[in-house]
Every structure is written in structure tokens, then in C-alpha cells.
Amino acid sequence: GENVEQHPSTLSVQEGDSAVIKCTYSDSASNYFPWYKQELGKRPQLIIDIRSNVGEKKDQRIAVTLNKTAKHFSLHITETQPEDSAVYFCAASNNAGNMLTFGGGTRLMVKP
């Protein structure tokens, strides 16, 4: 089955700096890669996703890049703000019916 690894497990940045979270996946058939943000005690919420026919996608301060050959994808947050502090999860799935497999999560702390 699919295995998703996520790094780093914790990340502390100064407000205004950029943050990068990286994930690798094992199943070459995976073609859908969402990122979820989970605030303390709340449900995970989708912030951005990318499909394998696209190399990069951007939404305001958030961008995701995908390297299919290397089987890794990354989340980039620019101009970080304290409200970006949360746990971020990457995930992968494919069209063959496999479930959404999550990485272990990254706790992002943005210091004012």
C-alpha cells in the first residue's frame, strides 16, 4: 500500500518568513495530493491540492509543487502569519480506489 512520509515534524518560523514542508510517497500510481490544515482541537480542512498532471499550483500565499519522478511534493507558505500556526498534513491517493493516506503531520509555529 501507499506510504507517505512528511518532514519536518515541527517547524518554527518568524512571522513574515517562509515555511516549507516536504512529503514523499511510495506508490507511483498516486495522482491526487491534498494538504490539510488542522488547528488545535478542530477538524482537518483542505487548504490546497494538486493532481499529477500539474507540477505546481498556487493560491495566494500558499503553493504546492509536485515532482512525480522523485515522488515528492512540497507545501510552501510565504509571508507567514501567527494564524498559520497549526498542524499540516499531506496526503496521497489514486484512482484505483485506495484510501487517502496521510503523512505524519508537521506542527508549524509562527512566532510574532
Added chain:
Amino acid sequence: DSGVTQTPKHLITATGQRVTLRCSPRSGDLSVYWYQQSLDQGLQFLIQYYNGEERAKGNILERFSAQQFPDLHSELNLSSLELGDSALYFCASSVVYTGTEAFFGQGTRLTVV
């Protein structure tokens, strides 16, 4: 509000007991997923249903079982509960069984004492 409803929000029960967690997916979503999140841990996939049928199974204990009913709501049954089963249990739903956004419910926090 994601449109996915989970009940109850909180549940406190004793070891050895059995509980049932309920999930109503978003209107139109055919797929339901169950995840377990222990304190400071990631999202561990338990089981997935699509249109009433089991689609995928993760590291779900034999003491746990689930089903999806004809009206598409799902129930997760946890029996012979142990202290280690204390966790946040999330249900998520999506239109199809994979490759599309999964919407999460607010979760049920289970505490076993």
C-alpha cells in the same frame, strides 16, 4: 461547516464497554472514511465505505467494526474498549471513493476510563 455530521461530540466510557459513533456524510457524497487520531499523533486510516460497500481497510482492530447504511450514514462500533482506544475519531466523506477532496466532520472525542 463541512456538511459532515458526527455524533456524539464527546463520549466517556469505561474499559470493557462498547460504543457506537455515528457519521452523516455531506449530501451527495457516497464515500465515507473513518480515521483515528490519538493525542499528538497523525491520522490513522481505519476503514472506508463506498455506496454501502467496504472499499478499503487500514489498521483497524478486530474489536472495531463499521458499516454504511442505505441512507449512506455510517457507524463505527468499538467494543471491549481499552484505555489506549482513547482518541479523536474523525469521519470524512467525498463524492467518489478517491481522488477528490475529503471533507471531515468535527470528530468524536472518546475517553476510556
